[in-house]
Amino acid sequence: MKAVCLLGSPRKGGNSATIAGWVTARIAELGGEVETIYLNGLQYRGCQGCYACKRESPVCVVKDDLGEVLAKAAGADALILASPVYYGDVSAQLKGFIDRTFSWLVPDYPFAEEKSRLSPGKKLAFVLTQAHPDADLFGDVFPRYSNFFRWLGFPEARLLRGCGLQERSNPATRDHLVTGAREIAGWLAETGAK
Numbered sequence: 001m002k003a004v005c006l007l008g009s010p011r012k013g014g015n016s017a018t019i020a021g022w023v024t025a026r027i028a029e030l031g032g033e034v035e036t037i038y039l040n041g042l043q044y045r046g047c048q049g050c051y052a053c054k055r056e057s058p059v060c061v062v063k064d065d066l067g068e069v070l071a072k073a074a075g076a077d078a079l080i081l082a083s084p085v086y087y088g089d090v091s092a093q094l095k096g097f098i099d100r101t102f103s104w105l106v107p108d109y110p111f112a113e114e115k116s117r118l119s120p121g122k123k124l125a126f127v128l129t130q131a132h133p134d135a136d137l138f139g140d141v142f143p144r145y146s147n148f149f150r151w152l153g154f155p156e157a158r159l160l161r162g163c164g165l166q167e168r169s170n171p172a173t174r175d176h177l178v179t180g181a182r183e184i185a186g187w188l189a190e191t192g193a194k
């Protein structure tokens with residue numbers, strides 16, 4: 001199976017990247033092929049709302065670094081999206097990618113039963129970290145996006161969430177994150193052809 005992991009934090013080796021790294025390392029151990037992409041190193045814009053992907057093109061027509069990322073992510077069996085919580089949402093880097101996945105929806109997506117241009121059977125994992133220790137805060141982020149990703153062809157999504165992770169926290173001290181990363185990797189690695 002092939003997995004693509006998108007790192008939404010600008011902080012290299014930060015909390016979300018560390019946890020996502022455990023997931024991808026385990027997928028590789030299980031025989032999967034993984035590509036990790038550091039979004040903050042790319043030049044791209046958000047969706048331009050041109051609707052070209054609904055009228056004349058099956059892919060996003062915006063020419064920037066995200067075109068290749070969208071193609072790779074669309075072709076993967078599993079997608080891992082990692083982000084810190086910024087002002088109660090995903091980072092702008094990840095949000096920019098998510099908005100551009102509008103190009104993955106078929107032209108008549110509001111009414112079509114099959115709304116996605118992607119092949120079926122894909123899985124999605126979110127890794128979200130936040131400084132606030134209260135898990136009731138920002139618990140809406142994952143359900144909001146996983147609903148949209150269901151439309152996009154990822155009927156199954158799982159969340160690995162680290163709360164109370166400050167700038168200098170060490171996620172490795174949280175056993176539930178270490179075991180959670182292993183479990184999610186095992187689940188993702190079962191996707192597609194081995």
Ligand SMILES: Cc1cc2nc3c(=O)[nH]c(=O)nc-3n(C[C@H](O)[C@H](O)[C@H](O)COP(=O)(O)O)c2cc1C
Nearest residue numbers: 009014015016084085086087088129130131132165
């Ligand atoms: C611009 C900015 C906004 C943030 N907003 C929130 C927030 O709304 N809620 C929260 O709990 N933490 C917030 N944080 C803290 C980060 O989400 C948290 O430290 C996270 O674990 C960092 O992950 P990273 O190391 O992968 O970047 C914010 C941090 C920054 C820099």
